[in-house]
Amino acid sequence: MSSTAEEKTVMKVAEEEVINESRRNFLKSMAFLSAVFAFSGILGIVRALGPIQMKIPEWPRIKVANIKDLKEKEPIIFNYPLENTPNILVKLGKRVTNGVGPDEDIVAYSQICQHLGCMVRFMPAGSSSEFPDRNLFYCPCHAGFYDADDGAKILAGPPLYPLPPVKLEYDSSTGDIYAVGMGPPVIFGKGPPGSTEVWRDLVGGKLVGGG
Template identity: 40%
Template sequence: MFMTKISRRTFIGGSAAMVALLSTPEWAMALITQPYPRLKIANIKDLKVGEPVSFNYPDEQSPAILIKLGERAIGGVGPEGDIVAYSSLCTHKGCPVSYSKKRFVCACHYSMFDPAKNGQTFQGHASEWLPQIILRFEPRTGNIYAEGVEGLIWGRIRNILKSSKISKL
């Protein structure tokens, strides 16, 4: 393995420069924000309580589920604040999750997540919550759009892949 020796002065100087760079709000935000596409998922008139709508977001390799819960939810949109969406990949090993009986259930190891509480894990091996899709509801048209992801999609180091192609609306 090739290792380069650096002096203490070089290390401290580089560290100070990095701290200065990251303490500038514009630079820090540029490093942590990602350009999410805006995607129309559904119209509120087509949703029924407890019936999931499958879609892909933020790209074609990222399955997700939109659900109208029938009860107010954290991060919920719509007139009742009860429409939420989540990545449908379990945070334990990436197995698919499905919506059943007011919860998301992992088909592989039976981790369970609460869609009304930010996708919080309440049973099983998963130690992280399901990534929640950030939604926007437009009252004038009734359209529901995905506009971002809160949390990291399983198996990724970034939610946005460099080659992501998804139609923007």
């Protein structure tokens, strides 16, 4: 075969490879565009249907105590809103943040430390050398201190968030005190840290009162 014929053969093979490569690229592009259009169609259908609605459980309303049963700075432990989630109710003897009752001195907070979930305990003013003038919730696991007089805010230690408050109602006609809800942050860690969507904590749990 002459050199001219060989050159023509090589050129023809090269041209075929270029054509084949162009075809492959074209097919890849078409496949990609098809996927994009398909996804856009699905997205449009989802948008047309609207957002998926999640059922948000209602907070139970339960009687916790009667004011006649309370002694100043002697806490009561009760479970709310689930049967296995403890809280502390205490009459502090002075008007405080979130306080209810005739003297606005009765508060309740989750007993679950917002660090690693240990159980906090109540320490009356004068029982702590670190904060002698404050009523405290104290976690013995890692020395977390919360201010019982001011919304269970963090005073010291590793916790990043205050204790979630139990929302209380006081019936002045009977003296009964009811738990009717809870405030943020997330109580049991089922939602994102610091979330205010505390209703997530009711999902999958057994509510007090048989709910």
